[in-house]
Amino acid sequence: MNKVYAKIFPNAKRLVKVPGPNTPSGSLSDQDLIAKVSSGRNGTKFSNLYQGDWEKYFQSQSEADQSFCNLLAFHTNDTEQIDRIFCDSGLYREKWDRDDYRSMTFDKALGFDESSTSAGRKSQADILLELIEAIGIELFHDSASVTYIRFLVNGHVETWLTKAKATKLWLAGQFYEATRKAIGPDALKQALGVLEAKARFEGPKIELSLRVAERENTFWYDLANDDWQAVRIEPGAWHVVGEAPPLFISKMNKALEFLGKPYSTKEIDWETCIYLDMKNGYDIEVSGINHPEKGSYCNYVCVWDVRNGKNQGAKSVEYVRDIKNLLELKTTLDKLCENYGRKDLIKSEGVMLVKDQELLEPFHNEYHQLSAEMKERLGCWINDYIQPANTMNHQQSSYTLKHLAENGLDHYISNDQLKMAMLYAGYKPINSKELNWHFKIRNLKKHKSHS
Known part of the structure; x- marks a missing residue:
C-alpha cells in the first residue's frame, strides 16, 4: 500500500497506520503517551525534540531520531505507535520513510540489535549506557587524568567525579525512571567503568578552578549554591547563570590533590569521605568536607580500629574536631599517622614537616x-x-x-x-x-x- 501511495502521491508522507478499535485496553493513546514522556525526568528534552529542536543536544539529526525513539520505547514497544508520533513530530523528514533506517532505529530503541544478549535482551549495563547517551551527558578529564561527568538535575547542570556517590545515585535513578526496575550493583559498576574510560580517552581535557575561572576573556565566579549557579562577568555586564561550562573543581578534589596518595574517597553512611587505610588495623576517615559545619573546614577526623573487621567489627578510637583549614587538616592527619605507627605515610614535602x-x-x-x-x-x-x-x-x-x-x-x-x-x-x-x-x-x- 505504501508503494502504491508513494507512486500516486510522490511528495506526500508515507501512509501511517491509524490505531483501530482493537487497540489493547491497557495501551496509552498517542496523546497520553506524549504527555507521559513529556512529564518525565527528560520531558523538556523530549518536548524540544518533538518540536524539531535537536541541534542543542546532538551533532546529527540521526542521533536525535534515535534518542526520541528511545524515550518513547521505554514506555511502549508498539513500533506503529512510535512511528505515528515520530511522523507527527518536527523530526520527520524523508529519510524516516526508508524502511531500513526506520527498522534499525526501532531495533536499537527496543533492544533487539545484533549486540544484544541471547533471546534478544540487553544487559542492564547496556540499557543504562544507551539511556544516558539518549539523555545527553558530558564526559571529560583533567591533566591528572581525573574523570568527570556533567548531567542535568532539576533544571541545572552538575559536575561530579565519574565514580562519585552522586553520580551513582543519578545513574540508578535514571535507570529506575525508565524501566521501573532497580539496577544491579554489578551492572552499575560496569556502566561506570565504560563512562570513566570514555571520559579519559574520548572526552576533552578541561582544567577546573576552585571558585574563579577565565575562559575566552570572560570571568566566571562560582556561587557554590544548591542550584550550581555561577556569575558570568564580561566587559560592562555581569549575569547569574544556571548552566555554566565545566569550570570548577570541588573542595573534595582540591583536598585530595593536596594530600596526595594514599588518601582516597570512600562512601560511608551515604557520604563521600576522605579515607586512609593505614594497613595496620587502623583507618582514618575525614567527614564533612563537602558540607562542613559553619566555621570548620570539615566536621571531624576519626580513627577507626578495624582489627576485628571493617564493617560491624570496626570501632572509633579517636575524634579530632574544630579543624579550620586545609593546612590544619594536613597537620592533624600527619600527627595521627605518626601516633598510630605509620610515620612512613607522611609526605616528606609537606610544609609542616x-x-x-x-x-x-x-x-x-x-x-x-x-x-x-x-x-x-x-x-x-x-x-x-x-x-x-x-x-x-x-x-x-x-x-x-x-x-x-x-x-x-x-x-x-x-x-x-x-x-x-x-x-x-x-x-x-x-x-x-x-x-x-x-x-x-x-x-x-x-x-x-x-x-
Missing part, C-alpha cells in the same frame, strides 16, 4: 597581626583568584603575589603574611628556605578591588 620550626614562627607572628576580617578577605582572595598547576610558576613569587593581593584588597600585605595565607589555603612552597617562595600555580592577572 620543615624541621626548622623557627623558620615558620616569624610567619605566624606577622600573619596574626592582621585583623580577623583581613585574614578572611585575604583567604577568600587566594581561593577566588589563585589556581593550582602541575608545574612551578617561575614568574610569580610570593613577593609578586603580595603586590597583586594588595591591589585586589586595597590593603597592605607583607610578604610573610602572604606566605602564611598561602599555606593556610593549601599551597606548598617549592623551597621554604627561599626569601621569596614559589608555588605550583597558574599565572595570575592583575585584579580590581576585592571586597
Whole structure:
C-alpha cells in the first residue's frame, strides 16, 4: 500500500497506520503517551525534540531520531505507535520513510540489535549506557587524568567525579525512571567503568578552578549554591547563570590533590569521605568536607580500629574536631599517622614537616597581626583568584603575589603574611628556605578591588 501511495502521491508522507478499535485496553493513546514522556525526568528534552529542536543536544539529526525513539520505547514497544508520533513530530523528514533506517532505529530503541544478549535482551549495563547517551551527558578529564561527568538535575547542570556517590545515585535513578526496575550493583559498576574510560580517552581535557575561572576573556565566579549557579562577568555586564561550562573543581578534589596518595574517597553512611587505610588495623576517615559545619573546614577526623573487621567489627578510637583549614587538616592527619605507627605515610614535602620550626614562627607572628576580617578577605582572595598547576610558576613569587593581593584588597600585605595565607589555603612552597617562595600555580592577572 505504501508503494502504491508513494507512486500516486510522490511528495506526500508515507501512509501511517491509524490505531483501530482493537487497540489493547491497557495501551496509552498517542496523546497520553506524549504527555507521559513529556512529564518525565527528560520531558523538556523530549518536548524540544518533538518540536524539531535537536541541534542543542546532538551533532546529527540521526542521533536525535534515535534518542526520541528511545524515550518513547521505554514506555511502549508498539513500533506503529512510535512511528505515528515520530511522523507527527518536527523530526520527520524523508529519510524516516526508508524502511531500513526506520527498522534499525526501532531495533536499537527496543533492544533487539545484533549486540544484544541471547533471546534478544540487553544487559542492564547496556540499557543504562544507551539511556544516558539518549539523555545527553558530558564526559571529560583533567591533566591528572581525573574523570568527570556533567548531567542535568532539576533544571541545572552538575559536575561530579565519574565514580562519585552522586553520580551513582543519578545513574540508578535514571535507570529506575525508565524501566521501573532497580539496577544491579554489578551492572552499575560496569556502566561506570565504560563512562570513566570514555571520559579519559574520548572526552576533552578541561582544567577546573576552585571558585574563579577565565575562559575566552570572560570571568566566571562560582556561587557554590544548591542550584550550581555561577556569575558570568564580561566587559560592562555581569549575569547569574544556571548552566555554566565545566569550570570548577570541588573542595573534595582540591583536598585530595593536596594530600596526595594514599588518601582516597570512600562512601560511608551515604557520604563521600576522605579515607586512609593505614594497613595496620587502623583507618582514618575525614567527614564533612563537602558540607562542613559553619566555621570548620570539615566536621571531624576519626580513627577507626578495624582489627576485628571493617564493617560491624570496626570501632572509633579517636575524634579530632574544630579543624579550620586545609593546612590544619594536613597537620592533624600527619600527627595521627605518626601516633598510630605509620610515620612512613607522611609526605616528606609537606610544609609542616620543615624541621626548622623557627623558620615558620616569624610567619605566624606577622600573619596574626592582621585583623580577623583581613585574614578572611585575604583567604577568600587566594581561593577566588589563585589556581593550582602541575608545574612551578617561575614568574610569580610570593613577593609578586603580595603586590597583586594588595591591589585586589586595597590593603597592605607583607610578604610573610602572604606566605602564611598561602599555606593556610593549601599551597606548598617549592623551597621554604627561599626569601621569596614559589608555588605550583597558574599565572595570575592583575585584579580590581576585592571586597
